[in-house]
Structure formats: structure tokens, C-alpha cells
Amino acid sequence: MLTVSTGNKAVAMAVRQAKPAVVAAYPITPQTEIVESIADYVTAKELSTRYIAVESEHSAMAACIGASATGVRTFTATSSHGLLYMHEMTNFAAGARLPIVMANVNRSLGPGWNIWAEHTDAMQERDTGWLQVYVATVQEAYDATLMAFRIAEHNDVLLPVMINLDGFLLSHIMQPLDTTDPGDFIPPIHLPHAIDVSNPKGYGGLTGPEEHFKFKWDIERSMRDSVKVIEETQAEFSRRFGRKYGFTEDYWCEDADVVILSLGTFGKESEVAVDNLRREGIRAGSMRVRWFRPFPHLDLKGRDVVVLDRDYSFGFGGVLAKSIEAKNKVDIYSVIAGLGGQEVTYDDIAGFVKQRRMGEESWFGVSGNV
Amino acid sequence: MLKAAGPDSVLVVPACCTSVIQGIYPNTAMNIPVYNVAFATAAASASGMSAAFRAMGKKTNVICYAGDGGTLDIGIQALSGALERGTDFLYICYDNEAYGNTGMQRSGGTPLGARTTTTPGGKTDLKKDIDAIVAAHEPPYQATACAAYPQDLYKKVQKALSFRGPTFIHVLAPCPPGWRYPTEKSVEMGKLAVKSGMWILYEREYGKLTISAPSKAAIRKPVPLEEYLAPQGRFKGIDAKSLDTLKQRIEKNLKRFAAEEAGVC
Structure with missing residues (x-):
């Protein structure tokens, strides 16, 4: 369907199509419209997501981690100080191999208070094990969000994905948007290490140097494998919906x-x-x-x-x-x-x-x- | 605690002594899934987990198991948020009144006068009343317990898990190396904490207070506080003023709880 939308709203509409089971989020300018829109969809019963209005971004990412650990699809959105406040947990999400999808509306960091576009927030997350994609149009914000779920949840990846869009320059401007119904483009999530009470395991317990080191290598291996998954996903997206994206x-x-x-x-x-x-x-x-x-x-x-x-x-x-x-x-x-x-x-x-x-x-x- | 919870349960454990005692990767000594989370996030992680299980139509018990540092200090914001949001989970705080894993530094749970490695002269501040803070959120069920009264603890865990919504149990956990007394005196220490009135066992169902049996006896006739403090190295040389303050607070608390239960406050 052809419509006109802001970048923020486009992300929210893509999330509505992806149907996450849990969204945990905290408001921050210039991201807020994303989570407000999702809250609207949930209230209007257009989306059967459990929306957790947490008390901080640190808890937003923690709640996404707790939810994702059970094997369900999760989403959150943030900006700037919010992203940095959850920094401990962004590392945790990647380390726990949880395919959380997050939109980050790029904004500068204080002091002094400044709410406008800057990439320093996301750059401080670059070594965490998150995949990062930067978008430039409203349509791309929508499309990249849909693809992010498929890439993150692919069993050769199982790493979180961050979609970056410039604060105000993209989050708040209106452009034409084709809200393509993704159909079965995003397959059902299957997390191989989901919590299972019939097969109880310990997660993230005390780990010696040898195993810890292997886990880190495993993140890098998946990061390298993600190249092929991104290529395949973008090619499949182009085949289905006609819009072409590269690295x-x-x-x-x-x-x-x-x-x-x-x-x-x-x-x-x-x-x-x-x-x-x-x-x-x-x-x-x-x-x-x-x-x-x-x-x-x-x-x-x-x-x-x-x-x-x-x-x-x-x-x-x-x-x-x-x-x-x-x-x-x-x-x-x-x-x-x-x-x-x-x-x-x-x-x-x-x-x-x-x-x-x-x-x-x-x-x-x-x-x-x- | 695990026996009372049963197999359809998940433990959410922030950094605390349980991070260490559950076993080294990939093994765990618990017979239920244990999810280790960042220090400040027990209640927030549990919020997400509980929401996800309920979204899948599962009734799985989500139980946070956190120390006093992870509950009274660094985790209090997440705990408050989860309580306020009506999260369907049980939060158990086992309280040894200091940061044990790192070698006994003072926490918000350390009592007045106790020596820790960061209060070498004895703590000059009172123990934070986390139970009053939790009560202010009006959870359907909250209780205190002590490891020296295992049956009381067992019943309270069972009861907490029968409620929907947030429930909270605060367990006093005597700690031989931290409190500096011989290990074999752990049960005795727990009992003396209750008998002296330093620790009061009770439950609140929808706010209504019921004092548990061992503490009823303490209200009638508490044993002298010195009997509880003397065997513990952490209270050695406690100054007279701190001792007097502790005694006054015990008297005030016992009166306050008795009056509330009797409905005269």
C-alpha cells in the first residue's frame, strides 16, 4: 500500500508486520514516535505484542534479553543517551546470542543537551557484536527493519541487529512509503538455545578462559557468516518486492x-x-x-x-x-x-x-x- | 525453595553468590533452567521472560534469586519498575547483609554498627528497609523468611507462587565468613536474629500483615540483642551509641508490627 510516512512511523509499521511477541521500550527523543506507534497498534489490537513500558533503557534491553531467551521475537528502539545507558546490555545481548532487533535513531550525546543527528551514539556500540545498518530514506527504514528480523534470527547469525536512522533528518521527515506486506518473508523464529524447562540448562554461568575465548570467536565467525545471510536476504527481498539493497x-x-x-x-x-x-x-x-x-x-x-x-x-x-x-x-x-x-x-x-x-x-x- | 517451586520454573540470577555456587559452565547444580543476568537487571530480565512465557500461554514460574546488593542497591530501580508494572514473577532476595562475592563490602542491607571491608569502623547508617519500599508498591504477596526456619520458607515460596502478579520474599541468610562466626552456628545465628527481634518474620497478603509464629514469641519476650551480636566478629567493639540505636529500633519495630497486626495503628 502506498502511503506517506515519517522514518519513525515506517519502522513501527515494519515492526507491526514482523509481529514480535515482546516489545520493551523507554521513550527518548527523537525515537519516541516509534514506541508510541507500537503502543497504539497494541492498544488497537492490531498487534498482539506484550508491550513492557520499562523504567529505563538498561531495563528495556534486559527485558528484551529475558524475553528473547525464551525463543520469542523481540524489538526495542532507542537513541543517544538511551543507547549508551543500555550499553552493558547490548554487549550481553550479543554475548547471549539473542537475535534482538533495535532501531536506533542517531542523536548526539550531551553535554550540552542536543537532540539532533550525530552517529557517535551508534559508533560507541560498534564493538559489541551487533550488526549495524544505516538507512537514508523512509522506505529503506521500513525495508531494513523487515530484513533485520530475518537476518538476526537466521541460525547462521543469531546476533542482534541495529537499524540506524538519522534523528529528525530521517526520523521526522515525510516521504512516500510502500508498506509492502512481507507475507512469509520473515520465517517463524527458532532459537536453538531457547530456555526449555523439560531440558534445564545453565546460561551465562561462570565460564573459564578457554570456553570464554571460544564464545568470542564464535561471535566473530557468525559475524563473518552474516555477510552471506545479508546478501541472500537482500537478494530475496529484491526478488519479492523489487527494491534492491547492497552493502x-x-x-x-x-x-x-x-x-x-x-x-x-x-x-x-x-x-x-x-x-x-x-x-x-x-x-x-x-x-x-x-x-x-x-x-x-x-x-x-x-x-x-x-x-x-x-x-x-x-x-x-x-x-x-x-x-x-x-x-x-x-x-x-x-x-x-x-x-x-x-x-x-x-x-x-x-x-x-x-x-x-x-x-x-x-x-x-x-x-x-x- | 526449588522444591517448593517445582520443575516448571526458571531461575533468573544476577551477579551474587549463586552465580558462583551453581557450578561452572556447562554444568549447573539446579534442576531447572538458570539464566544468569547482569547485576542490575534481575527484575527487568524477569519482566521480559515472564511476558514471553505468558505470550506463549505458558505458566512457567519466573523466579529472581538475588542478593542484597543486587536488590537493595544496584537492582532497586529494576525491581521497583517490575513491581509497579504488575509483573507476574517471584523475587527472592537472600540477604547476607553485605557484598559477599567481592569479599564483604557494605551494602544497603548492612546493619548499623557492622564492620565490613568498607566500613572498618562499623557502619554508621541504618539497614535500608527494602520491605517497606516493596510494600509501598502494594504487591499481592510479600514475606520475610530466614534460612534457619526452612519449613516457614518453603510454605512462603509455595504461597507466593500461588499468586498472580509480583511477589517478594526477603530471606535473611546468615553468612559465616562475612559475619565472622563458626559455620556450625548458622542455624543458631538465624534463630537468634529472629528471637532478638533484629529480624521479624511475617507475610503480607494484599497488604494485610500476619506475623509468623517465631516472631510472635519474640514480640512477647525478645532475647537480649547482645546474645545475637556477641558471637559475630562483625559486631566486635560496636560502640554504645550504635548498640543503643539498634535496641531502640528493635523495640519500635516489634511494637509497630504488633500494633499493625492487631489493627490499632
């Missing part, structure tokens, strides 16, 4: 001399910048990184690479820029931009490309040459 979204990259790398809504601004640059005779392309964990293989050889980071690792650099640098032998011009919701237009991005200084880092409007 990256590439725009005019084939013959590009310079490629702009980014996450989230920056990618869509970059596409407009590419159009304008090409009109000026500059062979530019845009490569929007969708899956940040597992981190994809990128083909960037022989091009100038301009990386936009809406995040920063102090004393080190832009997280996306440094990740690309670590995985590819390419020259990078790193631009830190958009922190705390700073406005960054396609003209600004075209400017970054034209004024690029390979091997250097600039903070847009603050330090450096842009």
Missing part, C-alpha cells in the same frame, strides 16, 4: 575519479552533489556505506576518497574514515561534519570534493580548509 549504495562510482563515502542521510545529499559536480565536468561518485557491521569490502583503488563522518573518535579521527583507511590502501580526505545536527547541504559536500586535500582532516566550518 553499499553506489551512485556514479564506475568511472569516478573521486568518491564520497558516508553513512545515513549524508548519502542522499552526496548524490545531489555528484549530479552537480558532474555537470561541472568533475567525475565524482557517491558510495553510501549501509552495513557498518559487518564492515564491507569496498573497491576504492585508484580514486580519491572523500569521507564524511558525522562522528568522531577523539585522539584518533572520524570513525568511518579510519575504518576505510584500515581496510583499504587509499588516500583519504576526511571531513568531520554535521555533529549535533549541523546543517550540511549538497553544495557544502560538492565544496568538500573540490577543495579536497588528500591525507588531511577538516572539521567543517571549524578547522581545516572547509
